[in-house]
Amino acid sequence: MHRVSVRVDDTLYERLSRRAAGADLSFSDFIRSVLTQAADPRGRYIYSSQDEVLGTCIQILTILATSVGERTPEVLKRGMADASAILRERGLLGPEQDR
Structure with missing residues (x-):
């Protein structure tokens, strides 16, 4: 395995660190995943972010929930x-988030 050393400024390092923490990955694992995406043999566009997809989904679901909630709260x-229940079954909802 090869080792790669890269210098980045403090601001970029902090942003990358926050992204790694948000993905529940170590900094090294996060950087490896980014580099793997950049070298994707299928040529996918690496600059579209999962965060963008998640943000769009949250917006759509919030609009839908607001609309349904106003018409039929039940x-x-x-x-x-x-x-x-579905999130709990898949391990995506911890006991502290159960209401």
Whole structure:
């Protein structure tokens, strides 16, 4: 395995560190994943971010939940309970987040 050393300024390092922490990865694992994406043999565009996709999904779901909640609060409550159950089954909802 080869070793790569790269110098970055403090601002970039902090941003990368926050992204790594947000992805629950060590800094090295995060950087390796970014480099792997950059060298993707299928030529995917690496500059589109999962954060952008997540942000768009959150916006869409917030609009939908607001609309449903205004019309039929009971349906929204049932949908939230169903979503919580699915997230819990997949290990994406911890006990501290259970309501």
